[in-house]
Amino acid sequence: MRLSPKNKIFCALDFTELKQTCQFVEKIKENIGGIKIGLEFFFKNGIKGVESLKKYNLPIFLDLKLNDIPNTVSRAAKNLLELEPEYLTAHLNGGIEMIRSLVDIKMKTKIIGVSLLTSLNDNDLKKFGLEINSKSYVEKLSKIGYEGGVDGMVSSSMEVKDLKNKMPKDFIFVTPGIQLSNTNNDQKRTSSPLEAIRNGSSILIIGRAITKSNNPNQTIKKIISQLEENGN
Template sequence: MDAMSELSPRDRLIVGLDVSSRAEAEAIVVELGDAVGFYKIGYQLGFAGGLPLVGELARMGKKVFLDLKLLDIANTVEKGVESIAGLGAAMTTVHAYPQAMRAAARAAQGTGLVVLGVTVLTSLADEDIREAGYGGGVSDLVELRARQAAEAGIGGIVASAQEAPLVRPLLRPDMALVTPGIRPAGAQAGDQKRVVAPAEALRGGASHLVVARPIIAAPDRLGAARAILAEMQAA
């Protein structure tokens, strides 16, 4: 049995701190308490003074997914990932271009930082891919980038749970498959186009689920988190 299959629902649930102030993020962490052990910090919070939270949450025993989706020349990506590792993040992202992924893999080696290649954003559909100049559809591009991520030696990928059954066999057993766009029963899709329920995502091969609005915008955040964890446990 590989390490990914042994993760508990608490290890697999990543709550997105998609808020615009450090104070609001800290309040959410306090409210969720021990129920949640993994948080995502992206552009919205990171550029609003949230980067120091990476180290603070790590010192509290929480894991942090710093979702910055790096893409630049190889040296710049490599140095950026080195800095992210120094912050204490457990996961980070680069766009899944082979050169960027290879540079990130070099920087993360020996640090414990898991680098994820972002395949295709979950807000995009086939027509968006064609508009951007790619041939084929979403699933074709996700499959190509999953293969390239495995070859580059990074720690995992980010993909919609709709593509999880397609790409899981293409990854090494130790690679993470992190799926945003997770919506529990009754939740609205928002600006996401490729959404999946928590249980379905896990059954499809996802190792980690990123959930933001269904928890942080809920009147009872702790109750919402516990409901999703229960659905994950049932799967």
């Protein structure tokens, strides 16, 4: 999937209050490619909150990371799909049948599989009792996702680099954990915007670097400029 630098940037709206969220989107809407809605916002505002954000005519990345038995996931997803989000996420470790239960009813929405959260690394996998590194684990999950029919997957740019040539050209790689500096936070497998794009990421999920910025639009324009200067 080939997008312009601007359209590769999805801002993670990690707010809870609807008014605050709408005010922020109004401020940055001309400079981004889409918005990511996560659990914080959804648990407070629900489906009506998502409907309120549709007025901005931006692609919506509904990041709820569905994970349950196939029947439960498909029935829950039917309500979400009525919102017609551009993307909807589900954990790949829910298994191929769960993934297929979503793909079968997705309509126009693209199903994006979540591999390994960027807050986890090799040490965490060992604590889970898994004798496998994060690279191999993500690769195994990517196979489950591809066989299940997902349109793309969420993965750190480190894994994207290895997976890019193993997937169809139109496969979507979504990369969170995007940072503009070495900021201490809860994410371990991070990268800069340029590094992620060079490694093959299709969409960049950028949250705190934008939402905590004193000048969000200036920050976004700086990212776009950097990508454009490097031919991305």
